Amino acid sequence: MIEPSAASFSFPSDNFPAHNSWFYPATNRRSCGGKCRGRHPGSRRVSSPLPQNIDISRMTAHIFRRLFEFLSKPMDFQLPDELRVLQGRVREFVRSELQPHDAAIEATGEVPESAMAGLRRMGLFGTNTPKQFSGLGLSMLGSCIAIEELAKAHTAFYYLSGVNVHIGSKAIEFYAQPAVRDRWLPELASGRVIGAFALTEPNAGSDAARIQTRARRDGDHYVLDGSKTYITNAPVAGVFTVFATLDPSAGAKGIAAFVVDAKTPGLRIGRLVEMAAGRGSDHAEVIFEGCRVPRENLLGQESEGFAIAxxxxxxxxxxxxxxxxxxxxxxxxxxxxxxxxxxxxxxxxxxxxxxxxxxxxxxxxxxxxxxxxxxxxxxxxxxxxxxxxxxxxxxxxxxxxxxxxxxxxxxxxxxxxxxxxxxxxxxxxxxxxxxxxxxxxxxxxxxxxxxxxxxxxxxxxxxx
Structure with a gap:
């Protein structure tokens, strides 16, 4: 594991304020004999920018010695205690509450509600969503530790919860208007609503800048027309992150992103696409026919859709x-x-x-x-x-x-x-x-x- 403290150098959090004893080795009560006119180390106020008895050569040697001490520390590959606890909890949950359903899901294509309730209870729909939005507030490393354990059960569990963790929620978390973010992010992080990410089209997969779903302004709304395909969780999604082009001639810069409630008139689910794997989590076409989206549901700026994706x-x-x-x-x-x-x-x-x-x-x-x-x-x-x-x-x-x-x-x-x-x-x-x-x-x-x-x-x- 590469920890921030071991992989990149940073000075102490006080970042060299005047009279900091880490930076100025001579400026403490004993060494200055009470002659220092400013406040002593540990004080919050500083009455002078630099100590009067500073020894530049000694200070420089001290800095390089501390820097060498820091850089000579071995890299720590151990997970922090809190992440080891998380890892153990998720591992036991997967073993006892998810894996017993694997065979039945593969046979029937149905995920038991008891398992979904367990995913919600464990917070696995919002591992690195901030706590104020009902998430666990984990770092990305913490989130990946949880997902690593979740991967040991049927993939349906990850399709249903993982989309909420990343592509189904991150655009809303980072780019939505506060009211829109507050409306949807807690629902996604708690698992009460399943999200979907509508980018892929029949003629635009890897070349996502070529999407053909159109958006046009109409007063205080945008109107969407077009279709998406292979959209994970589309039949059960309560909210979609949708990408459409306002100006095809502008390429990637012409793409905008929107939050679209699944109940919005003009949005409908098309043909279900049966995949080679992933039973229990459906993929489908999503059709937009004059779908009117409020202006406040635009994510970021009109030209930022591709970057958001x-x-x-x-x-x-x-x-x-x-x-x-x-x-x-x-x-x-x-x-x-x-x-x-x-x-x-x-x-x-x-x-x-x-x-x-x-x-x-x-x-x-x-x-x-x-x-x-x-x-x-x-x-x-x-x-x-x-x-x-x-x-x-x-x-x-x-x-x-x-x-x-x-x-x-x-x-x-x-x-x-x-x-x-x-x-x-x-x-x-x-x-x-x-x-x-x-x-x-x-x-x-x-x-x-x-x-x-x-x-x-x-x-x-x-x-x-």
Whole structure:
């Protein structure tokens, strides 16, 4: 784990006020002998900008000594105590209250209300939504720790709650008018309302700037016309974040974003799209026909829709990286149990060198992806948009590739049983395959990663 205190240097919180003994080693009551005209260390008021007896060389040596002490501290890879407690609570909840429903959800496509109530009770619809809006108020790292555990149950649980955590709520949290934000964010964070993110269209997937759903101004409303497809949770959503173009000739700058109540006249759910996985969470077309949206439901400025979508997708991609880590961890546990029990040719599978190598490959790739996911979560909270986007893409790409390899190797270790529906392996294999597609394909993630590498390379060369 990369913690802020270990990954970036920052001075103490008082940031060198005059007479600070961390900055001025000589300015304390003993060293100055009471001759200092200003207030002593620890005082809030300062009567003079600098001590009268300052020793510049000594002060400089002291600063560099403290800086060296800080930088020589080992990086801390331990989760903070509060996150370990959270991890344990969510892990036990998933084991006792969600996983028992996995097989039934896969068979019927129905998620029990008791499980939904448990997700609400645990706060998993609003892990990093601020507390004043009924969320848990976790950092992105805390949110990803929770999602990592949630990924060990049927993916329907994450589709239903995770959309509320990231793409279904972040635009409202960051860009909505206060009245609109106050209306919807607590409902989403509590799980009383399910959100949906309406960006993808039949002719605009990865190239999201080419969306054709139109928005036009009409007095104090905007009127939406067009269609979206593959929209997760559309049939059960109570509110949509919708993207439409006001000016197709302006490309990405012509796109606006809106909050749209699902009950708004002119919005209807079209054809349900049956996916290869994800039973219990429906995907559907969303049709807009003269859908009138109040002006106050505009998110940000009219030209900011595309940027808003990308910021939401950064949150989604960061969470998907953690999701892949959790799913792969579950697969590795299945594999370890199996090779420890199964015998071939008079020996446990685990005693064959070839099996050891496969386990080593799985464990090492999982460990690497977890580090990438945790760094992406940390960077998300640091406020650097470019670094956030690059880290989110790297986490999603790394996680999606890793979990598919782990799933494939686990199924291979189980042989025919792994390919059967008697075990959950083939379901997890199908569920995680889509991560290479949704919220930005792996090909788009590779473009983002490569462009970031070129930028960093050019920046380094410019300083030589």
């Amino acid at each position: 990308m910021r939401c997708l950064d949150a989604g991609r960061t969470h998907w990286g953690a999701y892949c880590v959790g799913a792969a961890s579950q697969l590795l546990d299945y594999a370890l149990d199996h090779v420890s029990e199964r015998e071939t040719f008079g020996r446990k599978l685990r005693d064959h060198q070839g099996i050891e190598w496969q386990i080593a490959d799985m464990a090492s790739s999982l460990h690497a992806a977890r580090l990438v996911a945790y760094e992406a979560a940390w960077r998300y909270d640091q406020g650097d948009a470019a670094a956030r986007t690059a880290a989110a893409a790297l986490s999603k790409y790394t996680g999606a590739d890793m979990v598919q390899r782990v799933a494939d190797m686990t199924m291979q270790l189980f042989g025919g049983a792994g390919y059967s529906k008697d075990l959950p392996l083939e379901r997890i294999w199908r569920e995680t395959r889509v991560v290479r597609i949704l919220d930005g394909t792996s090909e788009i993630m590779r473009q983002i990663i490569a462009r970031n590498a070129f930028r960093n390379h050019e920046r380094r060369n410019a300083t030589i």
